[in-house]
Amino acid sequence: MNGKRRDPNARTESRATDAETAATPSFEASLNRLTEVVEKLESGELGLEESLALFEEGVGLARTAQQRLDAAEKRVEELVRVDENGEPVVKELDPE
Secondary structure, eight states: OOSOEEOTTOOOOOOOOHHHHHHSOOHHHHHHHHHHHHHHHHHTOSOHHHHHHHHHHHHHHHHHHHHHHHHHHHHHHHHTOBOTTSOBEEOOOOOO
């Protein structure tokens, strides 16, 4: 091998299906829409019902964006992980 070790305890995590991925907007699209929602809410020109509906949408967008950020952070941590000897631990990542 090339001096890198494989993590014997590494587990392959299941990824979202193609249909789920297609139905979920990208992080960037979610962030853009969330920005639009916030701007509309901050304008103060909406009625109560419309404001509540937009607020609910915004909460959902924020949660989805946070989940994507958490997943990205986890992948980065896996990529830069080292063992107790300072050697890189290699783990196969599923392509997205």
